[in-house]
Amino acid sequence: MRKISPFLWFNDNAEEAARHYVSVFDDAEITETTRYGEGSPGPVGQVMTISFELHGEEFIALNGGPQFQFTPAISFVVYCDDQAEVDRLWDQLSEGGQTSQCGWLQDRFGVSWQIVPRVLQELLRGGGDEARARRVMTTMLAMEKLEIKPLEDAYNATP
Numbered sequence: 726m727r728k729i730s731p732f733l734w735f736n737d738n739a740e741e742a743a744r745h746y747v748s749v750f751d752d753a754e755i756t757e758t759t760r761y762g763e764g765s766p767g768p769v770g771q772v773m774t775i776s777f778e779l780h781g782e783e784f785i786a787l788n789g790g791p792q793f794q795f796t797p798a799i800s801f802v803v804y805c806d807d808q809a810e811v812d813r814l815w816d817q818l819s820e821g822g823q824t825s826q827c828g829w830l831q832d833r834f835g836v837s838w839q840i841v842p843r844v845l846q847e848l849l850r851g852g853g854d855e856a857r858a859r860r861v862m863t864t865m866l867a868m869e870k871l872e873i874k875p876l877e878d879a880y881n882a883t884p
Contacts, residue, residue, distance in 0.1 A: 730783040731801070734793045735834065739786035740772040742834045749817045750779045766790075800829065800837035808842070808873045815840045815870045828871040842873045848880045856884055 735742055740758070747753040757776040761767035767788060776785050805811045815824075818840065821833030828840050845865070851858025857880055864879040865871065 727783050730785055733784060733786045733795075733836065734789045735786055736791045737771070737788050738834065739788045740775050742836070743775045743777045743784075743786050745832075745834075746779060746784070747777055749814065752781070753777065753779045756783070761788075795831075795835035795837065797825070797829065797831060797837040800839050802839040802841055804841055804843045806843055811840055811842055811871060811873070814838075824869045826869055827865055828868070840871065842871055842876070844873060845871065845876065848876050851880070857882075 733739070733742070743755060747755055755775060755777045757774075759773045759775075761769055761771050761773045763769060765773070767773055767790075772788055774785055774787050776783065778784070803814055805814060811828075815828075815830065818832045818838050819830040822831045822835075824830045829837060830840065831837050848861045849858055849865070851861060860879040860882055861876055864875055868875070
């Protein structure tokens with residue numbers, strides 16, 4: 726068990742969410758499930774918590790009831806190696822959810838994700854050239870799903 730792990734509060738679909746995330750990401754697995762028992766606040770036999778790992782990162786999901794909802798104030802950033810990975814994760818995580826600007830989306834469970842090409846930070850630095858960095862930023866701000874080629878084109882454009 727890690728010292729710090731994300732703990733996600735779901736109404737009653739923590740298991741469905743965990744299984745979805747494990748199906749989306751490579752190198753992912755369900756690691757433990759606990760169920761509500763007699764005298765507990767949930768229905769006997771229902772999943773209480775389900776632990777899972779995505780690329781070695783531990784997550785714990787709770788069926789805690791409707792008291793709390795997710796907001797985009799907390800999100801998970803996924804760094805992608807290429808456009809194919811951006812496209813695949815964007816499509817799978819946004820299905821049934823909502824997309825936003827700059828690579829942000831909220832999945833069908835209300836959890837927010839940022840699907841980001843790994844090269845983005847380098848492009849945003851502009852190689853020390855403020856005009857180049859500004860072009861990349863302007864291009865990124867006009868996007869929902871991040872597209873590497875237009876970002877690189879903005880970086881490489883001649884003024």
